[in-house]
Amino acid sequence: MYGQMMQQPLLISSLIVHAERHHGDREVVSRRVEGDIHRTTYKQIAQRARQVAQALANLGVCLGDRVATLAWNGYRHMELYYGVSGSGAVLHTVNPRLHPDQIVYIADHAEDQAMFFDLTFWPLIQAVAGRTKTVKHWVAMCDRAHLPADAAKLPGLLCYEDLLAAQDGRYAWPEFEENTASSLCYTSGTTGNPKGVLYSHRSTVLHTLAAALPDCLGVGATDCVLPVVPMFHVNSWGIVYLAPMTGAKLVLPGPGLDGKSLYELFESEGVTVSAGVPTVWQGLLAYVDANGLKFSTMRRSAIGGSACPPAMIRKFLDDYGVRVIHAWGMTEMSPIGTAAAFKVQHVTQTAEQRLAVMATQGRAVYGVDMKIVGEDGKELPWDGQASGDLLVRGPWILSRYFKDEGGNPLVPDADGHGWFPTGDVAKISPEGYMIITDRSKDVIKSGGEWIGSIDLENIAMAHPAVAMAACIAAKHPKWDERPLLVVMKKPGAEVTKEDLLAFFEGKIAKWWTPDDVVFVDAIPLGATGKMQKNKLRDQFREYTLPTA
Ligand code: ADP
Numbered sequence: 001m002y003g004q005m006m007q008q009p010l011l012i013s014s015l016i017v018h019a020e021r022h023h024g025d026r027e028v029v030s031r032r033v034e035g036d037i038h039r040t041t042y043k044q045i046a047q048r049a050r051q052v053a054q055a056l057a058n059l060g061v062c063l064g065d066r067v068a069t070l071a072w073n074g075y076r077h078m079e080l081y082y083g084v085s086g087s088g089a090v091l092h093t094v095n096p097r098l099h100p101d102q103i104v105y106i107a108d109h110a111e112d113q114a115m116f117f118d119l120t121f122w123p124l125i126q127a128v129a130g131r132t133k134t135v136k137h138w139v140a141m142c143d144r145a146h147l148p149a150d151a152a153k154l155p156g157l158l159c160y161e162d163l164l165a166a167q168d169g170r171y172a173w174p175e176f177e178e179n180t181a182s183s184l185c186y187t188s189g190t191t192g193n194p195k196g197v198l199y200s201h202r203s204t205v206l207h208t209l210a211a212a213l214p215d216c217l218g219v220g221a222t223d224c225v226l227p228v229v230p231m232f233h234v235n236s237w238g239i240v241y242l243a244p245m246t247g248a249k250l251v252l253p254g255p256g257l258d259g260k261s262l263y264e265l266f267e268s269e270g271v272t273v274s275a276g277v278p279t280v281w282q283g284l285l286a287y288v289d290a291n292g293l294k295f296s297t298m299r300r301s302a303i304g305g306s307a308c309p310p311a312m313i314r315k316f317l318d319d320y321g322v323r324v325i326h327a328w329g330m331t332e333m334s335p336i337g338t339a340a341a342f343k344v345q346h347v348t349q350t351a352e353q354r355l356a357v358m359a360t361q362g363r364a365v366y367g368v369d370m371k372i373v374g375e376d377g378k379e380l381p382w383d384g385q386a387s388g389d390l391l392v393r394g395p396w397i398l399s400r401y402f403k404d405e406g407g408n409p410l411v412p413d414a415d416g417h418g419w420f421p422t423g424d425v426a427k428i429s430p431e432g433y434m435i436i437t438d439r440s441k442d443v444i445k446s447g448g449e450w451i452g453s454i455d456l457e458n459i460a461m462a463h464p465a466v467a468m469a470a471c472i473a474a475k476h477p478k479w480d481e482r483p484l485l486v487v488m489k490k491p492g493a494e495v496t497k498e499d500l501l502a503f504f505e506g507k508i509a510k511w512w513t514p515d516d517v518v519f520v521d522a523i524p525l526g527a528t529g530k531m532q533k534n535k536l537r538d539q540f541r542e543y544t545l546p547t548a
Contacts, residue, residue: 009178010205012241013086017173019244020046023221026247029269030074031254031261033118034146040075042244045082047169052083054167059137061113063088063176066184068112068135070096070103070121073231073240073252076141076160080116081231081240085182085201086173092184093232096120097527098194100127106186106194107132109403116141116160120255122148129154139163178202184402185234187331196402197331199235207334207396208241210367215341217302217325219273221247224297226265228253228276229305233528234335237275237302237327248273259287270297277305277529278312282467285315286490298322302339304329306530307436307454309461310359317355328361328436332420334396337370338362338434345431359458360433361426368394370434371419372426377411384429387437387450391419425450442533444473444481451483451512453533459507460485463500465493468523470531471514474543482545485514486536488523515547 008014019026024043032038061067067084069091071077084091092110094103107115107128114137117125122140129138138154140147143161151157182201186194212219217239219225225248227239235241243250251269253262262284265271281303288295301316304327316322329335340362346354364370372380372388380386391411397420400408410418425438437443437452444451453471460469468488473481489495497517504513518540524532 009175009201011086011173011175011178011201012182012204013082013173015205015208015241015244016042016046016049016082016086019247023244023247026221026249028075028078028243028250028252029265030252031256031265032074033072033120033255034142038075042247045075045079045244048079048164049082049086050169050171050173051164051167052079053087053173054169054171055163056083056087056089056114058167059114061087061089063174064090064181065113066090066092066110068092068094068107068110068115069232070094070115070117070124071141071231072118072120072254073227073236074118074141074254075252076116077118077231078240078250078252081183081235085204088174088176088180090181090184090198093235095186095230095232095527096124100124102194104128104131106196107135109193110184110186110196113137114139118255119146119148126153178205183235185232185331193405195405197398198402199334199396203334203396204235204238204241206367207336208238208245210365210396211238211336212242212246213365216327216336216339216365217242217273217275218300219243219246219248223272224249224251224270226251226253226262226269226271226274228257228262228274228280230528233305234329234331237304237329237335239275257283259283259285263287263293266298267296272297273300273302274298275302275304278303278308279306279468279525279529281312281316285312288320295320295322300325302327304335304361305528307361307458308359309458310355311458311462313358314355317358324358326358326360326362328434330422332398332422333368333392333394336365337368337392338364340433343431357433360429360435362434363432364434367396368392370428372428382428382430382432384427384435387425387427387452389440390422390424390426390434390436392422393417393419425452442472444471444483446476446482446511447479453483455508456483456485456504456512456514459504460487460500463495463503465489465495466500467491467493468531470523470533470536472533472536472540474515474540474545476515476545476548482547483512483514484540484543484545485517486523486540487517487519488521489519515545518543 019042116139139158141160227236302325313324326340329337380388456471467490474484476482524535
């Protein structure tokens with residue numbers, strides 16, 4: 001017997017339709033690449049998204065065609081999010097921090113038909129335009145007055161505002177099957193070529209519902225959300241969908257991701273919730289600290305993408321009254337998998353005990369299931385001790401990469417269900433809180449035992465003189481590998497190797513202590529702001545440890 005409820009496909013267009021009708025006057029504020037602050041509303045965004053859809057149809061873009069963007073967080077990019085996906089085409093957000101060769105590779109692989117770009121990326125566009133195979137339309141996201149002076153270098157270059165001005169916005173969002181592809185995002189490809197993750201309308205809407213829940217990002221209509229995480233990094237973790245769904249005000253920081261620019265927006269717009277990777281918050285905290293400032297409206301910040309050092313969680317809470325929501329996920333998971341929200345037993349615990357909960361990567365959000373397995377593939381207990389490969393499944397988790405790149409990635413279980421192997425190594429507490437100890441390729445294997453590099457980095461990051469720390473495996477004749485700590489000091493701070501090694505005493509098993517410390521001017525960061533430990537491993541491949 002079937003239930004007798006209405007059949008309505010879960011489509012991305014429904015989010016902006018809802019916002020237009022129920023939160024039409026709610027503001028969307030953007031720092032533009034033109035340099036000014038721009039204000040609009042959900043009502044206007046919805047209207048202009050329909051104009052985008054009309055313009056795409058006029059350019060010959062059809063259902064399922066890929067349309068690329070190279071853009072910061074801003075209202076025009078948001079109009080494209082809805083205009084492209086809403087019309088049934090696929091929004092391909094390209095990470096502009098990738099190498100031009102990689103951009104050409106993924107534009108060709110995706111078979112992008114059009115590329116919309118912010119003016120900042122005009123030099124990059126010139127470097128790739130002659131090389132891509134399928135892009136027919138290049139669109140500068142600006143008005144005619146702001147077109148680059150040398151626009152003639154790219155014959156046929158279109159102007160976004162001209163395209164929209166030619167449409168009347170009288171357009172009805174098409175209805176199609178909810179499993180239709182909506183957007184495409186490539187993994188950063190630290191190993192091999194980037195692989196495409198193709199989201200659907202259904203997976204996106206379900207992920208958005210889960211992300212908004214109180215124990216996840218916890219966003220409602222009275223909130224003001226500022227995603228620092230870029231719209232080219234896993235759809236800004238869903239925030240560009242979540243804000244219209246909930247009616248929250250949305251603040252888009254454009255290219256201004258330095259501490260000062262962000263802080264000014266937080267204060268002037270009354271931001272209550274934000275989200276980003278740890279390296280960005282470091283810049284913001286350094287600025288706020290140095291200038292003796294406070295956050296007057298900020299209450300929560302979601303931090304993930306790489307491990308958030310407990311010292312940062314403590315600082316946010318103790319010094320600024322901001323609660324960190326430590327979250328974990330990946331491009332293949334839309335991205336959210338877990339968030340570190342309390343359970344009832346934590347409410348009455350001491351501050352230290354609660355901090356320990358907040359420092360974990362969190363517990364599974366409804367919709368995501370997870371398990372850890374040993375080398376034999378058998379499930380390991382949730383005892384907070386056993387650590388193994390982390391596998392996940394759920395309706396917003398990838399089943400295959402775009403164009404079947406790499407074959408079937410799923411690992412079947414006894415019931416025939418497929419699990420996605422995350423490449424992370426984790427343990428899970430009896431209460432269901434997951435702790436990532438490493439990425440499998442970053443694990444340090446000392447005498448056959450694993451040392452978790454993230455633990456060591458977290459300790460080093462708590463030292464007042466340390467700005468950033470990476471722990472990598474260095475070759476050792478007896479133990480195969482031993483930990484080498486690579487440290488970037490805070491400007492003007494002094495600390496010796498001996499001081500730092502002493503700092504580990506009593507915090508970990510003695511044999512986990514790094515064998516050596518090297519100080520560097522900078523630690524390489526990847527396209528999504530994460531430490532590139534593979535580059536460091538290359539750099540220190542021939543390093544001789546003093547213990548060797
Ligand atoms: P990539 O870094 O390959 O571009 P993602 O941005 O999808 O891909 O990153 C996913 C990976 O980032 C996870 O598999 C995990 O290793 C790491 N990660 C994400 N969040 C956290 C976190 N809170 N703590 C530790 N590692 C994290």
